[in-house]
Amino acid sequence: MTQPISAEEFVAALDAYGVRRVAGVPCGHLAGPWSLYERTGRLTPAASEGSALAIAAGWELAGQRAAVLVQNSGFGNLVNPLTSLLLPYDIPLLVVMTLRGWPDPAEDEPQHAAMGTGTVPMLEGLGVRHTVLRPGGLADALDLAAKARAENQPFFLLVPRGAIARAAEPAPEPRPAGPDELTRPRVVSAVLDQLADEDLLVTTTGYLSRQAHHEKDRPGTFYMQGSMGHAGAIGLGLATADPTRRVVVLDGDGAFLMHLGTGSTIGAAGTARLVHLVVDNGCYESTGCQATTSGDVDWAALGAGLGYRATVVADSVASLAGELRRMLTAKGPVLGVFRVVPTPGEVHPRATASTGPLDIAARFRGAAAGPVQARAESS
Ligand SMILES: Cc1ncc(C[n+]2csc(CCOP(=O)(O)OP(=O)(O)O)c2C)c(N)n1
Secondary structure, eight states, rough: OOOOOOHHHHHHHHHHHHEEEEEOOGGHHHHHHHHHHHHHHHHOOOHHHHHHHHHHHHHHHHHHEEEEEEEGGGHHHHHHHHHIIIITOOOOOOEEEEETSOOOOOGGGGGGGGHHHHHHHHHHHHHHEEEOOOOOOOHHHHHHHHHHTTOOOOEEEEEEETSSSSSSSSSOOOOOOOOOOOOHHHHHHHHHHOOOOTTTTOOOOOHHHHHHHOOOOOTTEEEOSSTTTTTTHHHHHHHOOOSOEEEEEEEHHOOOOOOOOHHHHHHHHHTTEEEEEEOOOOOEEGTOOOSSSSGGOOOHHHHHHOOOSEEEEEEOOHHHHHHHHHHHHHHSSSEEEEEEEEOOOOOOOOOTTTTTTHHHHHHHHHHHHHHHOOOOOOO
């Protein structure tokens, strides 16, 4: 196998190209450069790939050369500012985008298949210049980027899996959780304990879906492995389709913030039996625990501001069962937030490793069509 480019070499090459600042949403395959930019204070973690592109466009408009780091699952999120901002306004930008589901979609998870095959044809269809990073090919790729820049055109540097190594000095491991501190496994296990069989559960992409599958696989759980940030919207669809059924959404802080606007749609809809739970570990744990911006979020104020009828924040094992009961029984929509310590060492197989997406959807449809024993709500 060919040696990957070291993270240090990659960042040095982008420095030589003139990149001063970087914005993005993390991908495990870019963890090395991401941590180097973070350590040197040159990284802005964006809520979504589209905002990363727009932030970087702002830097470019201010005369600072910028790059964006993203994964191709977020390509859909950035197509709008790519086509309606960068292209018409002639704003050049280097977009470093990892290729999941490529070259062989069968070798990656199912949610990456269509984008894996579609990324290059879509860029071609949009007339956006791009190249795939080949071993030893970084200098040539950056020459192409420079040519695009000379014509004020954006350029996509597509990075296959394993092409860039992790940083030589790895990020420090999070400290172990204390006995009274919440963790993903403790929260997910408590949630599954308190759910009734008839409740529907939607779990967000990444480790939370894996954890829910590990704790208790059930037909009424929709393991949403892709579509990051949309678990709340699916939950809203379910809760409005059948207002008598309790619908619980298990979200991550990064995913919740990615499509924060959905919270306002939920608040406005006022669905009484929708319970939106956020496991806030302060990071994108599933891609290497890169910091999100949740540390600056006041969840209680946010929930109220978005129109959730109740917001409950839990942060200790001692209060977990009681706070969770409040979240599950208050008149909704409810926003329930758990402040947890990351536990990147505890990782379980994906739901789709044993049950394919079609089976997950079919089982879930069956559960959603089952009878509901409506229970009285507290207010
Ligand atoms: C649109 C999109 N962008 C990026 C990714 C890559 N990705 C997968 S999981 C994940 C982190 C999710 O973070 P969070 O919601 O905070 O949950 P955690 O991993 O911390 O449990 C990311 C960035 C993705 N799947 N989709």
